[in-house]
Amino acid sequence: MNIVRAHILVCRGTGCSSAHSEEIFKRFEEELKAQGMADEVKMIQTGCFGLCELGPIVVVYPEGAMYTRVTPDDVSEIVSEHIVKGRIVQRLLHTEKDSAEVVADLSKTKFYEKQTRVALRNCGVINPENIDEYIAVDGYEALGRVLTEMTPEEVIDIITKSGLRGRGGAGFPTGLKWKFASAPAPVKYVCCNADEGDPGAFMDRSVLEGDPHVVLEAMTIAGYAIGAHQGYIYVRAEYPIAIHRLQIAIKQAREYGFLGDDIFGTGFSFDIELRLGSGAFVCGEETALMTSIEGNRGEPRPRPPFPAVKGLFEKPTILNNVETWANIPRIILNGADWFASMGTEKSKGTKVFCLVGKINNTGLVEIPMGTTLREVVEEIGGGIPNGKKFKAAQTGGPSGGCIPASLIDTPIDYESLAAIGSIVGSGGLIIMDEDTCMVDIAKFFLQFTMDESCGKCSPCRIGTKRLYEMITKITEGEGTLEMLDEMEELCHHLQKNALCALGQTAPNPVLSTLKYFRDEYIAHVVDKRCPAGVCTKLLTYEIDPAKCKGCTLCARNCPADAISGKVKEVHVIDKSKCIKCGVCMSNCKFDAIVKK
Amino acid sequence: MAKKKTVVPFRGTAEQEAKLRELIAAHKDMRGALMPVLQQAQDIYGYLPIEVQKIIAEGLGIPLEQVYGVVTFYAQFSLNPKGKYSLAVCMGTACYVKGAGGVLERIKQKLGIEPGGVTPDGMFSLEETRCLGCCALAPVMTVNGEVHGRLVPDDVDRILDPIIKDNG
Amino acid sequence: MKSLAELAALREKAKAEVNLRNNGEDKIRVVVGMATCGIAAGARPVLAAFVEEADKRQLKNVMITQTGCIGICKLEPVVEVYVPGQEKVTYVKMTAEKAVKVVTDHLINGQVVSEYTIGTEQ
Numbered sequence: 001m002n003i004v005r006a007h008i009l010v011c012r013g014t015g016c017s018s019a020h021s022e023e024i025f026k027r028f029e030e031e032l033k034a035q036g037m038a039d040e041v042k043m044i045q046t047g048c049f050g051l052c053e054l055g056p057i058v059v060v061y062p063e064g065a066m067y068t069r070v071t072p073d074d075v076s077e078i079v080s081e082h083i084v085k086g087r088i089v090q091r092l093l094h095t096e097k098d099s100a101e102v103v104a105d106l107s108k109t110k111f112y113e114k115q116t117r118v119a120l121r122n123c124g125v126i127n128p129e130n131i132d133e134y135i136a137v138d139g140y141e142a143l144g145r146v147l148t149e150m151t152p153e154e155v156i157d158i159i160t161k162s163g164l165r166g167r168g169g170a171g172f173p174t175g176l177k178w179k180f181a182s183a184p185a186p187v188k189y190v191c192c193n194a195d196e197g198d199p200g201a202f203m204d205r206s207v208l209e210g211d212p213h214v215v216l217e218a219m220t221i222a223g224y225a226i227g228a229h230q231g232y233i234y235v236r237a238e239y240p241i242a243i244h245r246l247q248i249a250i251k252q253a254r255e256y257g258f259l260g261d262d263i264f265g266t267g268f269s270f271d272i273e274l275r276l277g278s279g280a281f282v283c284g285e286e287t288a289l290m291t292s293i294e295g296n297r298g299e300p301r302p303r304p305p306f307p308a309v310k311g312l313f314e315k316p317t318i319l320n321n322v323e324t325w326a327n328i329p330r331i332i333l334n335g336a337d338w339f340a341s342m343g344t345e346k347s348k349g350t351k352v353f354c355l356v357g358k359i360n361n362t363g364l365v366e367i368p369m370g371t372t373l374r375e376v377v378e379e380i381g382g383g384i385p386n387g388k389k390f391k392a393a394q395t396g397g398p399s400g401g402c403i404p405a406s407l408i409d410t411p412i413d414y415e416s417l418a419a420i421g422s423i424v425g426s427g428g429l430i431i432m433d434e435d436t437c438m439v440d441i442a443k444f445f446l447q448f449t450m451d452e453s454c455g456k457c458s459p460c461r462i463g464t465k466r467l468y469e470m471i472t473k474i475t476e477g478e479g480t481l482e483m484l485d486e487m488e489e490l491c492h493h494l495q496k497n498a499l500c501a502l503g504q505t506a507p508n509p510v511l512s513t514l515k516y517f518r519d520e521y522i523a524h525v526v527d528k529r530c531p532a533g534v535c536t537k538l539l540t541y542e543i544d545p546a547k548c549k550g551c552t553l554c555a556r557n558c559p560a561d562a563i564s565g566k567v568k569e570v571h572v573i574d575k576s577k578c579i580k581c582g583v584c585m586s587n588c589k590f591d592a593i594v595k596k
Numbered sequence: 597m598a599k600k601k602t603v604v605p606f607r608g609t610a611e612q613e614a615k616l617r618e619l620i621a622a623h624k625d626m627r628g629a630l631m632p633v634l635q636q637a638q639d640i641y642g643y644l645p646i647e648v649q650k651i652i653a654e655g656l657g658i659p660l661e662q663v664y665g666v667v668t669f670y671a672q673f674s675l676n677p678k679g680k681y682s683l684a685v686c687m688g689t690a691c692y693v694k695g696a697g698g699v700l701e702r703i704k705q706k707l708g709i710e711p712g713g714v715t716p717d718g719m720f721s722l723e724e725t726r727c728l729g730c731c732a733l734a735p736v737m738t739v740n741g742e743v744h745g746r747l748v749p750d751d752v753d754r755i756l757d758p759i760i761k762d763n764g
Numbered sequence: 765m766k767s768l769a770e771l772a773a774l775r776e777k778a779k780a781e782v783n784l785r786n787n788g789e790d791k792i793r794v795v796v797g798m799a800t801c802g803i804a805a806g807a808r809p810v811l812a813a814f815v816e817e818a819d820k821r822q823l824k825n826v827m828i829t830q831t832g833c834i835g836i837c838k839l840e841p842v843v844e845v846y847v848p849g850q851e852k853v854t855y856v857k858m859t860a861e862k863a864v865k866v867v868t869d870h871l872i873n874g875q876v877v878s879e880y881t882i883g884t885e886q
Binding site for chain 1: 765768771774777778797798803815830
């Protein structure tokens with residue numbers, strides 16, 4: 001008999017893969033073979049553990065020891081110490097940032113303790129390329145029960161009662177969407193939106209890479225509920241690992257008979273096809289996505305008619321995003337009440353966020369709706385690095401807004417965030433500290449939406465460009481106070497008149513920063529000054545004569561020859577030549593160069 | 597930005613064309629086949645020149661202008677092949693003031709191509725990039741990712757001549 | 765896939781594969797010293813016997829795991845059994861045959877096999 005005494009899990013999510021986790025995996029296999037233990041230790045590649053900041057991550061069971069920032073060179077030590085001798089390699093264990101305590105069990109870290117994993121429950125636990133592991137954690141049980149024991153109406157009913165709302169951004173009730181599409185029609189479609197495009201958001205990728213079968217199972221359940229027999233997954237071409245795992249999963253599901261004809265002997269047939277995007281942000285909008293699957297330029301269509309009536313190939317269609325799908329099988333198995341018991345009155349369940357930016361624990365977190373921003377930043381995120389102050393959190397990417405520090409106790413749910421001018425969105429959560437210029441952030445997102453506007457409707461095509469031009473002038477010190485009012489007015493026009501959500505939400509970053517950080521805009525406009533020291537046109541670099549030792553390092557490195565001075569004498573920056581690249585400041589060993 | 601039309605003569609082989617026709621035949625009855633066909637055609641040729649688009653248009657029975665419209669809509673479809681040597685001149689602020697414009701101008705003269713273009717022999721392609729983050733070396737250009745810094749226009753000959761010589 | 769029963773059967777089989785990773789609080793833990801000295805003294809067949817026996821008897825509440833050197837090399841192979849709510853029992857100079865008896869007497873029937881324990885050696 002083949003006895004496996006230990007499991008080594010290596011994260012093969014995109015974050016860790018780009019940090020050589022493939023090589024680490026291979027080195028483990030070689031090392032175990034060399035030690036003659038290839039049969040007693042099982043190697044498993046998993047999806048994202050969610051703690052990308054500390055990647056590549058390797059977990060060794062049965063102890064559950066989590067090794068972080070593993071390099072290929074650490075492999076032989078882990079094998080010879082932990083696997084052969086049973087001694088955990090302390091130096092590679094995760095250490096909590098605010099204590100010296102070394103944590104051996106990953107579920108005991110503060111980062112995981114506060115989380116409730118529903119959509120991510122299998123990520124980092126099972127091997128995503130092995131359907132048996134998915135089955136072992138109750139995979140496809142929900143589909144079996146739905147097909148053999150429930151009517152389509154009962155399925156829609158349970159989803160409606162659970163209170164699940166779309167996790168892609170808009171937060172539309174999922175059960176209601178399915179109900180609209182359930183009216184009789186000969187041909188219908190089920191689509192999965194895996195065209196995750198917000199900068200700084202990667203939760204859908206993690207689900208696809210870590211638990212691809214959950215999406216297939218959920219889509220098949222939806223197919224039964226509305227009477228569709230064909231599904232499409234539209235996934236970004238930029239996610240090669242996710243595409244690869246989905247292809248494997250679809251093949252395995254067909255072999256096992258979870259996709260295809262006569263599933264569970266009920267006569268119900270359903271199949272899923274994969275379609276790849278080709279690099280257009282707007283295709284994450286539901287009607288644009290469908291236009292793209294049809295083989296056209298990915299431009300949105302006016303609504304109504306809504307996709308539930310006339311969607312893909314002009315047939316009734318439901319489209320949900322990856323994270324929404326990942327909740328469905330659990331709701332079927334545990335019941336609507338279980339799901340509805342998590343979260344707030346109107347926002348049920350959990351939400352996955354990508355915690356990035358100026359935060360100690362960068363990574364993927366799944367929290368019950370209604371958790372406060374403070375809990376996420378201070379407890380799960382471990383606070384702001386380098387002793388800096390929390391300034392704002394940006395949620396919802398280019399469609400969202402900025403939440404100032406004064407509102408840090410806001411619960412994170414659809415209603416609370418909407419009330420303060422932001423959105424839950426797809427789940428980007430970018431933390432900013434005092435070194436971040438809010439005008440610059442708004443400009444960054446405007447440039448993004450301007451570049452990604454498809455050009456079909458003029459409010460978005462021209463509006464985003466005009467807004468970008470105005471905000472650029474402000475960051476260059478050429479703004480006026482009237483301009484702020486003009487921007488606000490233009491923003492409201494865009495919100496009302498753009499064809500799709502891309503244009504309607506593009507003003508959000510501008511409006512929310514204007515609302516909460518108007519003083520920063522005024523500093524740029526009136527004082528011609530950038531308080532955070534980011535907008536280069538408004539900065540001046542100066543040398544503090546008291547600190548300058550005359551080492552000449554700055555002068556030698558200045559790309560513009562703007563610094564002059566003799567050895568051992570105080571140097572001076574010629575402001576007319578200075579290009580504000582900051583090279584002098586990063587080179588100075590005496591902190592003598594100041595940015596104003 | 598408008599995609600520059602290629603000046604490279606089309607050099608598709610019979611083998612590539614056979615693969616493309618096979619691909620088209622396999623997708624003929626698929627709904628919404630254009631995107632998958634374009635994606636895989638780009639894998640075959642490395643880019644999507646008008647000649648390839650014409651074959652696809654005829655093969656799938658879709659008007660050429662519609663094919664062209666789709667190709668130019670999505671960022672990942674390319675109308676140009678990349679040269680064997682891909683040149684990029686940094687147009688970040690530091691490089692710009694230190695004379696990157698002059699370097700770029702010299703390359704344009706020497707190779708006879710504009711940014712976004714490729715030489716007819718497929719040897720060099722040229723791009724302008726945003727700041728590469730090596731301002732202390734300004735102005736810089738990269739050749740297949742390798743950085744050359746503190747350039748003056750004459751350096752262009754020093755860098756490119758050996759490559760031209762090596763490739764006869 | 766034709767029925768829920770077929771899926772359940774498949775799941776039971778697959779579960780055995782991943783069970784190692786389900787580290788529950790209420791489980792009996794069997795810890796085998798697998799340091800170099802323990803392995804040299806024959807800890808591997810002991811571990812194998814525990815795993816095989818527990819598997820054969822479908823003991824779902826038992827977790828078999830390894831640990832490093834316990835520090836009593838002359839008594840290796842050493843096996844420690846942790847039953848929730850009870851004092852730890854340390855078995856010494858273990859063999860595969862002894863392991864089978866520990867599984868049947870101690871793990872299943874709750875009777876400590878006192879003749880194998882560390883107390884008899886001191």
